[in-house]
Amino acid sequence: xxxxxxxxxxxxxxxxxxxxxxxxxxxxxxxxxxxxxxxxxxxxxxxxxxxxxxxxxxxxxxxxxxxxxxxxxxxxxxxxxxxxxxxxxxxxxxxxxxxxxxxxxxxxxxxxxxxxxxxxxxxxxxxxxxxxxxxxxxxxxxxxxxxxxxxxxxxxxxxxxxxxxxxxxxxxxxxxxxxxxxxxxxxxxxxxxxxxxxxxxxxxxxxxxxxxxxxxxxxxxxxxxxxxxxxxxxx
Numbered sequence: 001x002x003x004x005x006x007x008x009x010x011x012x013x014x015x016x017x018x019x020x021x022x023x024x025x026x027x028x029x030x031x032x033x034x035x036x037x038x039x040x041x042x043x044x045x046x047x048x049x050x051x052x053x054x055x056x057x058x059x060x061x062x063x064x065x066x067x068x069x070x071x072x073x074x075x076x077x078x079x080x081x082x083x084x085x086x087x088x089x090x091x092x093x094x095x096x097x098x099x100x101x102x103x104x105x106x107x108x109x110x111x112x113x114x115x116x117x118x119x120x121x122x123x124x125x126x127x128x129x130x131x132x133x134x135x136x137x138x139x140x141x142x143x144x145x146x147x148x149x150x151x152x153x154x155x156x157x158x159x160x161x162x163x164x165x166x167x168x169x170x171x172x173x174x175x176x177x178x179x180x181x182x183x184x185x186x187x188x189x190x191x192x193x194x195x196x197x198x199x200x201x202x203x204x205x206x207x208x209x210x211x212x213x214x215x216x217x218x219x220x221x222x223x224x225x226x227x228x229x230x231x232x233x234x235x
Contacts, residue, residue, distance in 0.1 A: 009175055009179045010175065012186075012190050013164075013173065013175040013178055013179065013186075013189070013190075014173040014175055016190065016193050016194075016197075017168050017173065017193050018168075019197060020193040020194065020196040020197035021196065021197075023196075023197040023198075023199075023200060024196050024197060024199055024200055027200035027201065028199070028200040028205060028208060031200055031205065032205075032208075051110070051113075051114040051118065052114065054110060055107055055110035055111040055113075055114050056107065056111065057107070058103045058104075058106055058107035058110070059103075059104055059106075059107025059108050059110070059111060060107070061100070061103065062100045062101065062102075062103030062104030062105075062106075062107055063104045063107075063136075063140070065100040065103075066097065066100050066101055066104060066143065069097055069154070070157070073154060073157045073158045073161070073162055074161075074162050074165055074166075077157075077158035077159070077162040077163075078158070080154055080155070080157075080158040081155060081158050081159065084152070084154060084155050084158075090152065090154070090155070093154050094147065094151060094152065094153070094154060097147060097153070097154065098144065098147045098148070101140065101143050101144045101147055102144060104140045104143075105137075105140045105141060105144055108133065108136055108137055108140055109137070111133065112133055112137070115129070115133070128201060128202055129202070129203065131198070132195075132198065132202045132203070132204065135191060135194060135195050135198065136195065138187075138191050139188065139191050139192060139195060142184055142187050142188045142191065143188060145184055146182075146184050146185055146188060149182075149184065150182055150184065150185065156181075160177045160178065160181060161177070161178065161185075161189070163177050164177035164178050
């Protein structure tokens with residue numbers, strides 16, 4: 001049983017990351033070279049905008065803030081641990097992360113409801129979109145669960161997850177940092193690599209197109225230049 005668990009840990013935390021990263025870079029480059037037109041968010045905003053606004057805006061602000069926090073914890077873990085040495089700052093940081101994590105979940109659920117309830121949006125939603133939304137929902141919900149059940153994540157991320165991720169970058173994965181973590185944290189890590197590997201097959205590739213002005217661009221306005229009175233009758 002122990003040997004089997006060790007083998008599973010090796011596959012999930014030492015092999016899967018490299019498969020995901022290889023897919024991310026190779027497929028993203030190939031897709032851009034062969035299918036540059038598909039590097040788009042394929043927005044359905046022109047089909048319906050009110051629900052779209054209240055779903056996409058919370059989701060984007062939430063997930064971008066959470067991802068920024070993860071990147072900071074990865075790049076400067078020692079400074080994060082020093083910052084968290086003052087309890088008040090730790091409470092503020094954890095509370096802020098939880099708020100934006102909840103914002104991500106709320107926005108993502110609103111996206112799913114809109115895509116399912118609004119017929120036109122459901123029609124243009126592909127199977128890969130549903131898979132992507134499912135993976136993102138697992139990631140967001142598990143992140144909020146971890147923040148509530150296993151608090152002070154900014155500290156243990158800097159102390160355990162960051163060294164593990166850097167060991168992957170050095171091509172010498174040290175899985176001992178993560179195999180002892182709670183199951184929810186392990187799920188969060190594994191699902192993150194699955195999202196990375198699935199990334200180039202989805203609409204998420206629009207993130208790679210710079211500059212990405214989604215958050216501050218003006219709202220799209222669609223005008224239909226069509227009148228039933230001017231319609232031509234068939235001969």
